[in-house]
Amino acid sequence: MKNNTLLTTVMVALLFLALWEVLPPLLGVPRYIIPTASQCLAELLRMFRLDNLVAHTASTFVMTLIGFAIGSMLGALIGYLLGMSRFWEAVLSPYILALQIAPKVAFAPLFIMWFGYTFWPKLLVTILIVFFPILVNVLQAMKTVDRDLINLARAYNLTRFEIFRKIEFPSTLPALLAGLRIGSTLAVIGVTVGELVGGNTGLGFLISYGEGQANAAMVFNAIGILTIIGIVLYSGVTYAEARLLHYIPKSEV
Numbered sequence: 001m002k003n004n005t006l007l008t009t010v011m012v013a014l015l016f017l018a019l020w021e022v023l024p025p026l027l028g029v030p031r032y033i034i035p036t037a038s039q040c041l042a043e044l045l046r047m048f049r050l051d052n053l054v055a056h057t058a059s060t061f062v063m064t065l066i067g068f069a070i071g072s073m074l075g076a077l078i079g080y081l082l083g084m085s086r087f088w089e090a091v092l093s094p095y096i097l098a099l100q101i102a103p104k105v106a107f108a109p110l111f112i113m114w115f116g117y118t119f120w121p122k123l124l125v126t127i128l129i130v131f132f133p134i135l136v137n138v139l140q141a142m143k144t145v146d147r148d149l150i151n152l153a154r155a156y157n158l159t160r161f162e163i164f165r166k167i168e169f170p171s172t173l174p175a176l177l178a179g180l181r182i183g184s185t186l187a188v189i190g191v192t193v194g195e196l197v198g199g200n201t202g203l204g205f206l207i208s209y210g211e212g213q214a215n216a217a218m219v220f221n222a223i224g225i226l227t228i229i230g231i232v233l234y235s236g237v238t239y240a241e242a243r244l245l246h247y248i249p250k251s252e253v
Helices: 002-026 037-050 053-084 086-101 104-115 120-143 147-155 160-198 203-212 216-244
Strands: none
Touching: 002 037, 037 053, 037 216, 053 086, 053 120, 053 160, 053 203, 053 216, 086 120, 104 120, 104 160, 120 160, 147 160, 160 203, 160 216, 203 216
16 A cells, blocks of 8 residues: 555656646746746756855755744743643733734844844744744643543642643643644744845745746745755654654554
């Protein structure tokens, strides 16, 4: 079954590449609109030689990891703290809702005004975008923890930290990891937006530069590498989830 799935996936990819190579010239689509696969590959090699593609890719990848890590930690921490206190959750919920509704990418120009054309704007946008899905997932999961278990733990005189460590955290771990999977994809979006708006390094900068030069192949390549970064980050979270939640039975299809 797995071999058939892999073979079918490879066949679909090859068919897509063949159509991508043949259809644009056949339909008379110019290179600056949709370049062929071979033209994108030639441009990719040129970017490696002349445009310092490795440094731009490393800049985006590192910033994605840092923003994802900080946003995840802050989202989980505040989610757990609010989940432990209904009073503070009620007090802060309107502000959290307002920040969640506000478009995070709209903060990028404001951050540029504050911090200039540095790494801070794209880092802060990434943190904001990653923060809220994890916060919401953790906070919602804290509300569904079995109250009977908590009352039983209190009857045995467990401390508040012991209740969290032995009951609440294990119960909410699946929701936390689900939030991390969502955040891993959003982190790439956050970094790209920051680089598009005001960056001078990174793949988002190359997209903006390629657009200004009418170099669609450069834009295609940068988008492809950004997609690979997102897949790598998502796969890392999925691997950690499989290791941490190995005790949860998988459904058989």
